[in-house]
Amino acid sequence: MARQLGVQIEVQIDRTSPVPLYHQLAQQLAAAVTAGRLQPGDPFENEVALGERLGLSRPTVRRAFQDLVAQGLLVRRRGLGTTVANRKVHRRAELTSLWDDLTRSGDAPTTRVLSLEVVRDEHAAAALDLPPEAELLHVVRLRTADATPLAVMRNWLPTTFGDLTREQLEHEGLYAVLRARGVRPVVAHQVIGARMPTAAERRHLQIRGTEPVLTMSRSAFDAAGNAVEYGDHCYKASSYSIEVMVDER
Amino acid sequence: MARQLGVQIEVQIDRTSPVPLYHQLAQQLAAAVTAGRLQPGDPFENEVALGERLGLSRPTVRRAFQDLVAQGLLVRRRGLGTTVANRKVHRRAELTSLWDDLTRSGDAPTTRVLSLEVVRDEHAAAALDLPPEAELLHVVRLRTADATPLAVMRNWLPTTFGDLTREQLEHEGLYAVLRARGVRPVVAHQVIGARMPTAAERRHLQIRGTEPVLTMSRSAFDAAGNAVEYGDHCYKASSYSIEVMVDER
């Protein structure tokens, strides 16, 4: 039976890349769907043909398709084939405001940059909605207040901020530096938790006895939806707390 | 290297069943984890050994494991193995109660009232904008989720709520009880922190090793500005984190 031929999508597979083959394929197919090059209901190229065209095995192609199904982008049925899924409506979550954690303190904050380099980090890239192979500017800073170590802060930013210097980052806060370049994060997703510090954190924060750290992970985006930064901060719990005001009037 | 042997779970595979083998396996493993026969952190039998024991191929076992990872029940790391995931409660820093949040996520909350009495407490009174000599209703509760201790919660309320009973407080969450009497907190000031647990908290929360608690203090007021409650909660940090969304557009 001559089914309607699935649409062929331009795909580049790089076997020298450290990114798994299935992941490269999944991302490019997802990009094509998300960009609107395929519309809901469009038939997809079948898994065998796509595999032959790209020189990939069927399980590898199936693994990529599976990821797209999990993201809600594709629908697959045995005997019928693969089609582009209908777009779902996403509801915005209700919001609260968060006090800026350090600007109210009045203490004399200082920053020491422990590390500043370009890296690849899949987890950070995912938190910024960027491809796993994306290069990111990774900065690790030690923040002190009144000469007392308070926090170790790790941040990852897109390499559009690759020209940030140690001097800038030590002279003022990261967000102040970003504001000076016209970048204003307006949306952030934060998760607050607690754990015991690692050996390195104990050293930097001068923690001697048994004392936890308060952690906060944050993904921040600007008004246009561009990734600004992903941060993973840990604070000496004895010296730090986070204040949240809730107003549901 | 002799790793700790993964726990063996009783599994019945029926090859005459129309249910796919991977699905039969996934369901029985999930049931064992959900039923508590395996605890967070427990090592799982590795995929090769499990396959050999059940006469299943490695891809079939991996497919079952993959489903459990997707459900948040297992954690897998290359070179290390498969372990039962920690149960994490992710909570939005909105004006909701833990009971409401756990009920919504299907985590079967229960409450045990440890103490219910009228007291004077200067600190709590101050947090409620009340005179230091004001009498307050003081309640201490142990909250469990899925039979696992999660939080010790201390609350102080004005004595207008003095007729609250143990039964009411054990049957549903504090805020549900308040709503039933037409009381609705709309403004709250919350402080999130971390510390090491007290001996009593260790006992109630069944904390054995070195593990911190995540703390949240909250003063809540109704629309007219009347004090509703002051709460001081501590949560097992390995099982709890707080989610905050920020939108400043």
Added chain:
DNA sequence: GACATGAGAATGTCAGGACATTTGGTTGAC
């Protein structure tokens, strides 16, 4: 024209195999 049947197309399931990478414990050297 309606209905049954068969076949082709495509996905679903399962198996076996191999190599790469990560992790953490052990061992030996200093």
Added chain:
DNA sequence: GTCAACCAAATGTCCTGACATTCTCATGTC
């Protein structure tokens, strides 16, 4: 006691192969 190197254990990735099941269309018969 510390540190580096090595190795075993375990998962991650990718491949080839085969059979089962579902779906739809074409064809033949009445």
